[in-house]
Amino acid sequence: MRAQLRRLRQEQRALSAQLKQATRAVGGAGSEAGAEAGSPEGPSGNDDATALAAAKPVALPSSSDKKKKAKKTKKKATSAEAVAPSSQTTTPTPPVDTRAWEGLGLHEEILGVLSTCGFSAPTAVQVACLPSALRDRRDIIGAAQTGSGKTLAFGLPIMQALLNERHMQTPAAAEEGPSEGPSEEGHGDEAPAPAATGGKRRGALRALILAPTRELALQVCSHLEVFGRALGVRVAPIVGGISSQKQERLLAHAPEVVVATPGRLWDQMQSGAAHLTDFSRLAFLVVDEADRMVQQGHYSELGEILGRVDGGSGEDGGPAPGAPRSMQTMIFSATLTLPANLRHRLKKVRRAEEALEGGMKGCSLSDGDRIVVPEGCGMQLCLSG
Template sequence: MPVAQASAFAALGLSAPLVRAVQQEGYEKPTPIQTQAIPDALQGRDLLGCAQTGTGKTAAFVLPMLQRLAATPRTGGIRALVLTPTRELAAQICERVSAYGQHLGLRHAVIYGGVGQRAQEIALSRNPDLLVATPGRLLDLMQQGFIRLDRVSILVLDEADRMLDMGFIHDVRRIIATVPKARQTLLFSATMPREIGALADSILIDPVRVSVSPQRTAADTVEQSVFYVEKEGKRALLEKLLRGQGVERTLVFTRTKHGANRVSEQLVRAGIDSAAIHGNKSQSARERALERFRAGSLPVLVATDLAARGIDVEGVSHVINYDLPNVPESYVHRIGRTGRAGASGSAISFCNTEERPLLAGIEKLLRRRIPVAEGEVPRGEPAVMQAPAPRQAAPGNYARPAAPSGARPARRFQPRRSRSR
């Protein structure tokens, strides 16, 4: 890293060991969320961050947390706690803690469900300074007497809205009740539903508020499009797109675990290497699939929303919504897996007749229409459906020019090769 770039991190107030670690990780410059959050977090301020994955928010809380821990004496107990909704995200945060803290000599551990707890008990017996945990396993180990949180001075809630979606909010409140009130609290969420706002109001004291992008806007670097295609035509269309030029590493979303398995099996039978990840898969199977996907040896990963929320993989060229999500905000989270950190990417959605209300909800959230991609469905399969006529926009609502009656937009789908980062 050039000196000027290294000093950009030092200018945020980071110590020399952390700047050196960031340099060794190949960081070029702080992201907007890091620039906004790190100085105040270093001062011990509470913080409320509205940021999606892929914005650099993990470093925005891990770096100042490590510096503050290194600057204070050990107490013989857990001094910092990071709560996160999924085991994949917990593992990724722990890996970042290892990378950023490599010159500090701090101890850390990660605990999550879906695996045996014996190794986690051993890790806890070593008195880690910092603990990354999912709520369910943390409560289990607390109730068994393996964990005390009475010396925690820094609490981080990451992906708070997803913890709400997954039904963890009551567990989170139970955990917070055991942490000292005299602490620093940092809460990050991609969206701010009413329940998360209420939680923030109840646990944050005079927080600094940071936001790096419009809460309801999809990444500008993602080219979005939608195919109107009936359910029985989706499989053939998916195979056709995956064989297209420029489709390198693709994340396919389904609505259900069974659907993820079915789509992955169909692709394998068609000669397209793929794997499915969801809550019913073992932790080892999920980790193997993620590692292959991350390494580039697995071109297609089929996932449900809950399984994919913690996926942070560089170089995803395409996201394909095989099924549209029931919750519009999930669409933004899904397509945020591509077009990260300024790279280009494509997000393609399939919409059948029953899913049109779901698409309308997504477009309302985005405040614009998703362009229709016109392409050929393989011979012998149901034809792509006619796109519905554009609605008359109400004052202040999104709109696009109406197409001539009976015609589709002239644009044809052309997969785009993503730029390397």
């Protein structure tokens, strides 16, 4: 019995030594990543969380990081100049093989960014959405769980379209590659214009992404900025918590991509903010977390915004001069596929459908439990687990 006990103790000691060694190894790498990425945890942070971040060789925030960052952002956003850190220092990681992305129709430069981000393969929702969005330029209703990679499912088609445009317009300048990315201050503020524009600010808003909360909007913005910096596409947020001076500065740079919450965007639109009066060149409208959008009481602002974006004058509902000719609409939600309370959720989506009338033409909900996308309506339904 004693011998058995001794053996057990020895095994326990050996195990705990192994555990310590492993923790040190992981903690070291995690601390580095945390410190470089400006992790709030720092070297002495939560081991598990930093280990996860370190294990994922990506510049973009992981889901756990996103939650931490959302909290951090929430705190920061209450101060006058608050925006989430856009220029996260990237952890230098060896580029990964991106052959798994081939066949989806992505530009080589985008594959390059995916490689440096460490994204070796697309997620299911990305596989489901990208070909339809990129090649067929179809409208998308995308539904997939939180953390499944929806941001790039709608973000990459936007980046690709702007990149293609740049290549077509100024092949010589495009070969020179993008200029320096946005400043460390964040979210494109005071950044130089991309080289492809010959130093001039590009004019019109090309993509509008709506998210229900400022935290989500800032997360999406940060994700896309990683690509924007590399590709010379300016991305900026319009959310509460950013001072009006800072907001003006951001818009003065005429970002091609704006990520906004409906409330703040509508305020800015009503006050005639520069860059938000002409949607005639808008090529993408994305509504992220569409069901939450309705839950969070953005219904009326969303309706107003979509009215303007869709070319309604806002008064008689008729098409405004210069209304966008061919806008691609993508509506994403994390919750459409969850079986629990599906009917309940669909009721909310039905209201969302009304609010999003402009973007969901031709798509309806059946009496049962699924969204009906009629054949040939030009809309792709992408569901993923």
